[in-house]
Amino acid sequence: MLVQFYNVTKVYRNGVKALNDVSLKIDRGEFIFLMGPSGAGKSTFIKMLFREEIPTQGQIFISSRSIVRMKRSEVPQLRRSMGVVFQDFKLLENKTVAENIAFALKVVGTRNKDIGPRTAEVIQMVGLKGKEKSFPGQLSGGEQQRVGIARAIANRPLLLIADEPSGNLDMDTAQEIMELLYDINRKGTTIVMATHARELVRSAGKRVVTLEAGRVLSDVCALEL
Amino acid sequence: MMKIKNFGYFFKEALTSLSRNRVLSFATISTMTICILFLGVAVLMTVNAGNFMNQLESDIQIIAYLDNSLTEAQVAGIKGKIEQTDGVEAVVFVSKAEALQRMQQKFAERDYDLEKTLGKNPLPNTYEVKAQNPQEVAQVAQSIKEIAGVYKVNYGQGIVERLFEVSKWVKIISIGFMVILALGAIFLIATTIRLSVFARRKEIYLMKLIGATDWFVRWPFFIEGILMGLAGAVIAIGLLAAGYSSLVNNMQTALFFIPVVYQQNMLINLYLSLVAAGALLGVAGTYISLNRFLDV
Numbered sequence: 001m002l003v004q005f006y007n008v009t010k011v012y013r014n015g016v017k018a019l020n021d022v023s024l025k026i027d028r029g030e031f032i033f034l035m036g037p038s039g040a041g042k043s044t045f046i047k048m049l050f051r052e053e054i055p056t057q058g059q060i061f062i063s064s065r066s067i068v069r070m071k072r073s074e075v076p077q078l079r080r081s082m083g084v085v086f087q088d089f090k091l092l093e094n095k096t097v098a099e100n101i102a103f104a105l106k107v108v109g110t111r112n113k114d115i116g117p118r119t120a121e122v123i124q125m126v127g128l129k130g131k132e133k134s135f136p137g138q139l140s141g142g143e144q145q146r147v148g149i150a151r152a153i154a155n156r157p158l159l160l161i162a163d164e165p166s167g168n169l170d171m172d173t174a175q176e177i178m179e180l181l182y183d184i185n186r187k188g189t190t191i192v193m194a195t196h197a198r199e200l201v202r203s204a205g206k207r208v209v210t211l212e213a214g215r216v217l218s219d220v221c222a223l224e225l
Numbered sequence: 226m227m228k229i230k231n232f233g234y235f236f237k238e239a240l241t242s243l244s245r246n247r248v249l250s251f252a253t254i255s256t257m258t259i260c261i262l263f264l265g266v267a268v269l270m271t272v273n274a275g276n277f278m279n280q281l282e283s284d285i286q287i288i289a290y291l292d293n294s295l296t297e298a299q300v301a302g303i304k305g306k307i308e309q310t311d312g313v314e315a316v317v318f319v320s321k322a323e324a325l326q327r328m329q330q331k332f333a334e335r336d337y338d339l340e341k342t343l344g345k346n347p348l349p350n351t352y353e354v355k356a357q358n359p360q361e362v363a364q365v366a367q368s369i370k371e372i373a374g375v376y377k378v379n380y381g382q383g384i385v386e387r388l389f390e391v392s393k394w395v396k397i398i399s400i401g402f403m404v405i406l407a408l409g410a411i412f413l414i415a416t417t418i419r420l421s422v423f424a425r426r427k428e429i430y431l432m433k434l435i436g437a438t439d440w441f442v443r444w445p446f447f448i449e450g451i452l453m454g455l456a457g458a459v460i461a462i463g464l465l466a467a468g469y470s471s472l473v474n475n476m477q478t479a480l481f482f483i484p485v486v487y488q489q490n491m492l493i494n495l496y497l498s499l500v501a502a503g504a505l506l507g508v509a510g511t512y513i514s515l516n517r518f519l520d521v
Contacts, residue, residue, distance in 0.1 A: 073438075076436045076437060079433075079435065092428060104435050107437040108437070112230060
């Protein structure tokens with residue numbers, strides 16, 4: 001079991017109850033869609049996966065380690081086992097495609113001599129060969145998201161977290177990004193993806209967890225939707 | 226803590242950030258220069274004031290006046306007793322003849338024979354006593370006064386106490402001044418680093434999410450703070466060294482009676498300390514502005 005949520009409740013300091021008694025398990029190799037309207041608790045759920053937030057009540061285990069009891073100094077190690085893809089890409093504008101990826105590898109302490117080859121490898125994987133020296137501003141939205149994905153998988157994470165990765169993209173481009181994510185999933189990486197896009201989910205035939213008002217409304221295979 | 230292989234990267238990041246915020250960096254370095262310059266001036270003033278005070282203090286001596294009726298043996302015996310008194314460093318005998326001669330010398334320019342005018346020598350035999358510690362002069366004087374045959378002691382009662390009081394306040398005020406300057410410098414560095422961190426908060430957030438350790442994020446900012454502190458210090462020391470040596474030259478000719486400290490060693494130590502202070506202020510300023518942003 002890669003991720004285990006046990007009766008997780010999160011109340012923010014302003015009194016907002018973002019998650020209410022959520023229990024959930026995610027197996028290695030799974031692909032999970034996280035759905036629900038804005039304010040349903042998707043962002044909070046995702047932030048807990050990489051421990052930007054911790055539960056007010058309940059327990060969360062990732063690779064059998066409690067993130068609640070985890071020391072602050074152990075957090076970087078946890079996060080190095082994950083990759084995060086953002087809706088707004090969060091690329092560094094003053095760095096090239098290759099530099100953005102190399103930067104992420106540098107940050108997590110990859111040996112200098114390994115950074116170059118690994119960067120080239122993931123650029124090839126996401127289909128951006130030839131664009132290494134471009135700056136994010138010179139790329140289309142879809143291409144920028146490919147850089148985001150390349151950066152997220154560069155460190156060979158166990159878990160890839162994608163928060164509305166296609167939210168800023170048109171339908172065709174979104175579909176291309178989905179194909180890329182399925183491909184990564186097939187190679188063994190567990191993926192949790194929050195999204196609003198029903199059309200993408202419906203055709204996928206994957207597990208879909210729907211949140212509403214902080215509770216799990218349904219947890220089904222897409223074909224049953 | 227810091228892996229050597231990352232130093233080049235951290236250093237490059239720091240330089241990039243400094244040049245990206247060129248105007249702000251320049252403003253901070255200039256203000257640091259002024260702060261450290263004032264700090265240096267304050268230290269030099271304290272050192273010189275202290276030196277001046279020490280000189281005044283070391284001039285303090287106790288004069289013990291002896292009864293005129295004593296025999297030579299008794300006078301010699303008193304010397305032994307004074308020497309045995311606690312806190313006495315040195316004792317010098319000044320005979321009445323010698324005292325008269327000294328007085329005569331003060332009037333040397335005038336054609337004026339004291340001995341002839343006075344008829345006989347009215348001055349007593351005295352011992353000039355130097356205390357080990359100028360602060361203890363009063364107690365030592367009191368003990369000497371109790372020796373039989375000493376009829377009076379004089380050490381500039383009143384003036385000495387006031388001198389110590391002034392000397393104490395000079396120290397307190399200059400230390401206070403230095404503390405205020407240091408706090409000002411820390412605040413400035415903190416502000417610059419805060420702006421620099423703020424400009425890069427998205428990058429920092431990203432780094433933390435990817436799994437950067439706090440120190441990996443911190444180092445470039447620390448180097449940035451240290452570089453600004455060092456740059457400020459080096460410029461300030463240049464100005465200070467030039468200013469002080471020209472001051473010393475002028476003082477030695479125009480105001481020769483005021484002693485100025487000009488020891489190469491002392492100055493080198495001072496300048497090195499100011500460099501260290503610059504770096505330290507940079508670290509302190511960076512530290513206080515950084516932690517809030519790392520809490521991701």
